[in-house]
Amino acid sequence: MQGFDKLYINGEWTPSRGTGHFDVLSASTEEVMGRIPDGTEEDVDRAVKAARAAFDAWSTRPAAERAQVLARLQQGLTARQDDLARTITGEVGMPLALAKPIQVGTPITVTGTYVQLLQEYAFEEQVGNSLVVSEAVGVVACITPWNYPLHQIIAKVAPALAAGCTVVLKPSEVAPLNAFILAEVVHEAGVPAGVFNLVSGTGVVVGEALVRHPEVDMVSFTGSTRAGRRVSELASATIKRVALELGGKSAAIVLDDANLKTTVKRVVSNCFLNSGQTCSAHTRLLVPRSLHEEAARLAAEAAAGFTVGDPFKGEAKLGPLTSEAQRARVREYIQQGLREGATLVAGGPEQPEGLPKGYYVKPTVFAGVTPEMTIAQEEIFGPVLVIMPYEDEDDAIRIANSTIYGLSGAVWSGDVERAKRVARRMRTGQVDINGGRFNPLAPFGGYRQSGHGREFGRHGLEEFLEHKAMQL
Numbered sequence: 158m159q160g161f162d163k164l165y166i167n168g169e170w171t172p173s174r175g176t177g178h179f180d181v182l183s184a185s186t187e188e189v190m191g192r193i194p195d196g197t198e199e200d201v202d203r204a205v206k207a208a209r210a211a212f213d214a215w216s217t218r219p220a221a222e223r224a225q226v227l228a229r230l231q232q233g234l235t236a237r238q239d240d241l242a243r244t245i246t247g248e249v250g251m252p253l254a255l256a257k258p259i260q261v262g263t264p265i266t267v268t269g270t271y272v273q274l275l276q277e278y279a280f281e282e283q284v285g286n287s288l289v290v291s292e293a294v295g296v297v298a299c300i301t302p303w304n305y306p307l308h309q310i311i312a313k314v315a316p317a318l319a320a321g322c323t324v325v326l327k328p329s330e331v332a333p334l335n336a337f338i339l340a341e342v343v344h345e346a347g348v349p350a351g352v353f354n355l356v357s358g359t360g361v362v363v364g365e366a367l368v369r370h371p372e373v374d375m376v377s378f379t380g381s382t383r384a385g386r387r388v389s390e391l392a393s394a395t396i397k398r399v400a401l402e403l404g405g406k407s408a409a410i411v412l413d414d415a416n417l418k419t420t421v422k423r424v425v426s427n428c429f430l431n432s433g434q435t436c437s438a439h440t441r442l443l444v445p446r447s448l449h450e451e452a453a454r455l456a457a458e459a460a461a462g463f464t465v466g467d468p469f470k471g472e473a474k475l476g477p478l479t480s481e482a483q484r485a486r487v488r489e490y491i492q493q494g495l496r497e498g499a500t501l502v503a504g505g506p507e508q509p510e511g512l513p514k515g516y517y518v519k520p521t522v523f524a525g526v527t528p529e530m531t532i533a534q535e536e537i538f539g540p541v542l543v544i545m546p547y548e549d550e551d552d553a554i555r556i557a558n559s560t561i562y563g564l565s566g567a568v569w570s571g572d573v574e575r576a577k578r579v580a581r582r583m584r585t586g587q588v589d590i591n592g593g594r595f596n597p598l599a600p601f602g603g604y605r606q607s608g609h610g611r612e613f614g615r616h617g618l619e620e621f622l623e624h625k626a627m628q629l
Contacts, residue, residue: 159191159244164200164357165340167207168350174199179330179357184250184477185468185515191334196358201325201366204354208296208323209372211351216293216321223319224275226348230315231268233342238265241307241335243469248332249303250476250516251431252468259431264311267597267613271319274618288627293321294398295374297621298367300360300388301336302380303329303479304434304538309402310336312601312612313377318352320621325354325373327363331480360384368392375399375621379436382536382561382606400610400620402436402602404536405564408557409439410579411452412550414571417444421452423592424567425459425542429520432478433487433540437565437587437601441526441533443553446546453502453524453544460503463520463540465512477516478539484516487539491521494532499523499543528559536562554582563604565589586611 162178163170177195182188194200215223234241242257251260282289299313306328317324328336340355356363360380368376368391375398378388382403392399409424411417427439444452466473478484491506504521518539526533526543533543547553557566567589570576580588586603600616602608610620 161337165355166204183247190247193357196356196363198366200356204325207351212323220275224272228272229346233346234265264307268315271315291622297322297324297375298373299326300378303332306332307335309379316617317621323352401608403608405436406560406562407565408441409567410553411444412570413445415569420569421455422459428542429540442544449546456522457503460520465509490537497530500525558584561606564607
């Protein structure tokens with residue numbers, strides 16, 4: 158068991174001012190795998206004040222020196238990647254063979270992108286008779302989720318530190334152990350005291366205290382749309398800058414000239430990655446009505462190939478969900494789909510056979526889904542794909558844009574230019590064309606109730622900068 162009985166504040170491991178703790182449960186065994194402190198408002202205040210005290214020196218440190226610190230952080234993460242992968246597999250349930258390259262490898266890569274960007278980014282620009290300088294926004298509260306825990310932390314912490322901000326991190330109490338390992342890496346990398354602080358606890362106590370704190374200049378939050386509304390409400394009292402990366406209900410539009418067999422297989426894989434616990438997952442498969450029956454058959458075949466089982470043994474393609482609460486939520490959505498008349502073609506709400514313990518859900522596919530159904534409108538966050546028929550290209554775009562979300566999407570076509578025309582009409586922050594892969598230098602974020610602000614690359618760095626004009 159991994160036990161962490163202290164918080165990381167002002168460059169030191171220090172006891173919480175409270176006496177409570179959280180047990181962290183293994184997603185596959187339901188047994189305790191670690192323990193962390195249940196932080197308090199007083200802990201938050203100590204951490205914010207440490208970040209404030211460290212800000213002036215860190216924000217005025219040359220960019221090249223901040224890059225050197227980030228390079229050491231990247232090296233430290235690389236040295237701990239096996240430990241981190243096993244920890245995240247335990248916490249989240251992603252199979253270990255995937256967790257190492259995705260849950261750990263991607264954050265390592267992202268950290269490196271900011272080392273490079275700091276060598277290239279122009280923090281000053283002459284515009285006519287003005288010198289425009291880009292400066293760190295200040296103390297940043299980073300509040301992160303459990304589904305890609307280290308990835309979401311690094312997506313905030315790395316650009317914030319690169320910009321010259323100081324941070325207080327509150328990781329999800331469901332999957333926090335990787336954040337404590339990160340704090341160990343931060344300490345060993347020689348990040349100056351107060352530049353990075355870690356306070357664990359609940360959203361209601363620690364999260365809200367951070368958002369309300371008058372000395373926090375910015376909140377960067379990833380989580381549910383419901384929680385994002387609460388963050389926005391609380392932050393408005395002090396007019397903080399807020400970046401929100403929230404939920405999604407992304408559509409994959411299959412045009413009539415696409416290779417249906419290849420496309421369906423790829424969409425199912427995208428939907429089921431991390432047991433469906435991916436905010437940008439393509440969970441709605443939109444196909445021409447004439448191809449609906451064939452698409453349902455192909456999706457059911459693809460789903461059958463997603464064997465469910467122990468994420469540590471290397472045989473399963475689909476691990477458990479992260480928690481009992483999440484499993485109950487997903488099962489209820491599956492039941493709701495059945496009640497509303499969708500056709501179940503794979504999976505279902507029952508516990509998979511041979512797995513009496515662990516938060517497992519069968520890989521599930523519904524066909525004949527209409528836009529007004531609950532499973533077509535709400536984010537399920539589990540291995541559940543819905544197949545929706547459309548009449549023509551305009552109808553497909555209408556359906557794709559018919560939810561409150563706008564985080565991601567996809568277009569599949571034999572004609573790339575046609576696919577790009579359709580992609581331009583989708584009201585969403587990113588669109589994968591014919592399976593285009595994730596780019597850690599491209600902006601990531603949503604339209605509408607999927608949030609605002611962008612992460613990764615230059616756009617991610619600029620979220621943490623203020624721009625000052627000096628008229629000469």
